Amino acid sequence: MTFIWVEKNRRRDKDNVAFGKKFILDSLQEMEILSNDGWKEIVSFEDRFEVDKKNPHVEVIVEEVKE
Template identity: 60%
Template sequence: MKKYKLTIPGLLPGLNEYIDAERSYKGKYKAASMKRQAQNVIGYMIRTQLRGVRFTRPVVIRYLWVEPSRRRDKDNIAFAKKFIQDALVETGVLRNDGWSEIEGFSDDFALDPKNPRVEVTIEEYEGGKQNGSKRKN
């Protein structure tokens, strides 16, 4: 069973920052730029830490969001999983981020004022079949 860990240092944009960017004067361009910048950082971390990793079976993703304080709400923080999953697809680690490729995910939260980060554990789903084969519901 394949299982890999990815660590992204620092904080990623939350939902509130993304909404503020969309509602700003430059609107969707500012939000798109924010997403692209976050995905560039995440993509770099993926390329350096998960070099050559490719999943062909469904995965389960576990997120550990390590924040410097309790200032941001958990749902606001976890919004950034969209950026992470899109970067995993963009770098070829996942074929896609749909129902057939991601069996599920979970979020956990912790505090570390000196070392905020996101720890992402990607694990092949035990009951998964090869992508492209029919899965029974």
Template identity: 55%
Template sequence: MKFIIPGRLDGLNEYTKACRGNAYGGNAAKKRNQKIVKEAIQQAVKEGRLAPVEIYPIQLRIQWFEKNRRRDIDNIVFAKKFIQDALVEAGILEDDTQRHINQCHDLVFVDKDNPRIEVELAEESRGKKGEQ
């Protein structure tokens, strides 16, 4: 199962700045980013490309397509927190604990004309729901 988030999400630097800006800045940034992710999830569900996960644990494979090479990789991939929380909030995942997601793979590329984030949820071949 796969879905695509157009554009980019806030990185760690933007999130940290929002947290330091005022008492509610971090929460507002988290909600804003999760809303972007949830819209992409809802579109994929509508198109039949995404459904609630039934077999756990899963792997998350995320390809980050940035418009340039200015942001550090660790800054970019921080946004997986927003992705995981939105997947739970949208009902695609029961939870984002290690029992539910046991691997995350990140690859970062440059696509100046089409920045995006491609998220794939892949079943882990070893476990089933409730095991481990």
């Protein structure tokens, strides 16, 4: 799972930006995109950080891993 955090500037620390991951994962469960966000369902996370002062947003890339 990859999170691309696009901020309008570099004022916030990256750990504060990525804190939003918890809320995104909970929302993905509520929308039934993820069945759970536990150890069995999530293999790893990658965080990328970019700046775009005109279009701050977050992109989430979910990849299915076959066992």
